[in-house]
Amino acid sequence: MGGPVKVRIDPEICQGQGRCFSIAPGIFDFDDLGNGVVIGDGTLTSDTLELARLAQSNCPEHAIFIEE
Amino acid sequence: MTDSPLVQDFATDWDHSDPQWVADPYPIWDDLRQRCPVAHTERYGGGWFPATHAGVSEIAKDTDNFTSRTVVIGNGRPTELDLPAPIGVAPPITSDPPFHAIARRLILPAFAPGPINALEPMIRELCSKLLENMGDADVVNAGTQYAQYIPPGVIRGMLGFPEEDIELFLEFVHIILEGIDHPVEERIIEFEPIEKYFVAQMEDHLDNPRDDLTSYLLNVELDGQNLAMEHVFGTMILILVAGIDTTWSAVGSAIWHLAHHPDDLERLVNEPDLMPVAIEEFLRFYAPVTMARLVKHDMEYQGCPMKVDDWILLGFPAANRDPVAFKDADKFIIDRAENRHVAFGLGIHRCAGSNLARLEMRVALEEFIKRYPRFDLAEPEAVTWAPGQIRGPRNLPIRILH
Ligand code: HEM
Ligand code: SF4
Numbered sequence A: 001m002g003g004p005v006k007v008r009i010d011p012e013i014c015q016g017q018g019r020c021f022s023i024a025p026g027i028f029d030f031d032d033l034g035n036g037v038v039i040g041d042g043t044l045t046s047d048t049l050e051l052a053r054l055a056q057s058n059c060p061e062h063a064i065f066i067e068e
Numbered sequence B: 001m002t003d004s005p006l007v008q009d010f011a012t013d014w015d016h017s018d019p020q021w022v023a024d025p026y027p028i029w030d031d032l033r034q035r036c037p038v039a040h041t042e043r044y045g046g047g048w049f050p051a052t053h054a055g056v057s058e059i060a061k062d063t064d065n066f067t068s069r070t071v072v073i074g075n076g077r078p079t080e081l082d083l084p085a086p087i088g089v090a091p092p093i094t095s096d097p098p099f100h101a102i103a104r105r106l107i108l109p110a111f112a113p114g115p116i117n118a119l120e121p122m123i124r125e126l127c128s129k130l131l132e133n134m135g136d137a138d139v140v141n142a143g144t145q146y147a148q149y150i151p152p153g154v155i156r157g158m159l160g161f162p163e164e165d166i167e168l169f170l171e172f173v174h175i176i177l178e179g180i181d182h183p184v185e186e187r188i189i190e191f192e193p194i195e196k197y198f199v200a201q202m203e204d205h206l207d208n209p210r211d212d213l214t215s216y217l218l219n220v221e222l223d224g225q226n227l228a229m230e231h232v233f234g235t236m237i238l239i240l241v242a243g244i245d246t247t248w249s250a251v252g253s254a255i256w257h258l259a260h261h262p263d264d265l266e267r268l269v270n271e272p273d274l275m276p277v278a279i280e281e282f283l284r285f286y287a288p289v290t291m292a293r294l295v296k297h298d299m300e301y302q303g304c305p306m307k308v309d310d311w312i313l314l315g316f317p318a319a320n321r322d323p324v325a326f327k328d329a330d331k332f333i334i335d336r337a338e339n340r341h342v343a344f345g346l347g348i349h350r351c352a353g354s355n356l357a358r359l360e361m362r363v364a365l366e367e368f369i370k371r372y373p374r375f376d377l378a379e380p381e382a383v384t385w386a387p388g389q390i391r392g393p394r395n396l397p398i399r400i401l402h
Helices: A019-023 A048-056 B019-023 B028-033 B051-060 B098-110 B113-117 B120-134 B142-160 B163-179 B184-190 B192-207 B213-219 B229-243 B245-259 B262-270 B274-284 B354-371
Strands: A006-011 A029-030 A034-036 A064-067 B037-043 B047-050 B139-141 B293-295 B299-301 B303-305 B309-315 B374-378 B397-400
Touching: A006 A048, A006 B037, A006 B139, A019 A029, A019 A048, A029 B098, A034 B139, A048 A064, A048 B139, B047 B051, B051 B309, B098 B213, B098 B229, B113 B354, B120 B142, B120 B293, B120 B354, B139 B142, B142 B163, B142 B213, B142 B229, B142 B262, B142 B354, B163 B229, B163 B293, B184 B192, B192 B213, B192 B229, B213 B229, B245 B274, B245 B354, B262 B354, B274 B354, B299 B374
Parallel strands: B047 B309
Antiparallel strands: A006 A064, A029 A034, B037 B047, B139 B397, B293 B309, B299 B303, B374 B397
């Protein structure tokens, strides 16, 4: 186990239909086009990791990545 | 419906307007997934139907080998009168890259969560008015009295067309939806009065700009220039075509489900917070929209000898029932936590209106079960399903239980 766990959205893959920001509005937001964006630098805590994973498992485009 | 001979074997002769497919396509798709993951037909001039999630997603994302030049299967192919790829007749849905991204960018801001969420009070008022008009009858028709009117009412409001024109607007919507697969020459004539009315509305908006979708489309810039009136008109027609019987079908299917699953209805009545999760499962299980592509060139693909201009029937609803992609795919699980359903498509054409569709579904269902917390199917055998690429109940008599 190294540094912090981080979540990111690959903007090339995201098609912006908002499963992530409706499931986890504290972690994800949307831009003017309705594409998903990560709030802040995407660092997850033990409290938010599970919610981020849930959002990840609902993204039909597989655009959400959680990395250590 | 068609007068074509009934299908004997969907693996070699599929037809999405065959009565068996229209009434209950799910067993057909289950069977195909097991023995023939990409089915073939000679009907409509030849075509292929992948029944698996993997097959559907690969094709949806492959714009090199497949074109969106037409997304509705007919007997003909696009003619010279139709705009060719990459633009097509109704950008962005009929556009291929690179033009697609330009056309899509133009409309996305109007359908992003911010502007769409602001519509919630308007949608709620529309739904509660419809319910009020349905009165205290013992049997109501959730299709023809309710679901059918919500999307056109909402889009009329978004476009900022006068409320008193709603009957006229509904008539136009009817002509547009019926005429979608008519030959271009016919369509031009049928659309004449519609174009006249829309142009008058656009002119009024040019003189008196306001905060609505019509003014947005008239003001939006492409390469520093406003869109031509025809482009704005085309976009409005696309929004009507893409946004109406799709959402109407989704709302209808959900009510149909609740009418014969009293446990699910009771949970939704008692646990309003469950609604957003339930909506995703309604979308997965009863995905209303199947799209089409055309094969761009002769090739061997997913093991099939595809020919240029063969149809692909892109079954998002079938992908949603694939047990490889979903646990207990054939079960409706109202609180399904992991749900990567593809009801809104996949890849670059993913539904631009999905925020609106979800909002309409949520408000429509919330208002319906608030007014009628207990109901069932008045005449299960009387329920009819729309044939073709948009599937949902049309006649939906519901008995209100007191
Ligand atoms: C539950 C309701 C709806 C469903 C299931 C649905 C489904 C879909 C699907 C599957 C596609 C992909 C088309 C393709 O791959 O060729 C699509 C595209 C589209 N939808 Fe929807 N739709 C719904 C409601 C709406 C609404 C309400 C609107 C707008 C008012 C809308 C506007 C569009 C547009 C503009 C596109 C084309 C996007 C593009 O090509 O980039 N849809 N829809
Ligand atoms: S759920 Fe996936 S595709 Fe949708 S906005 Fe979020 S990251 Fe993008």
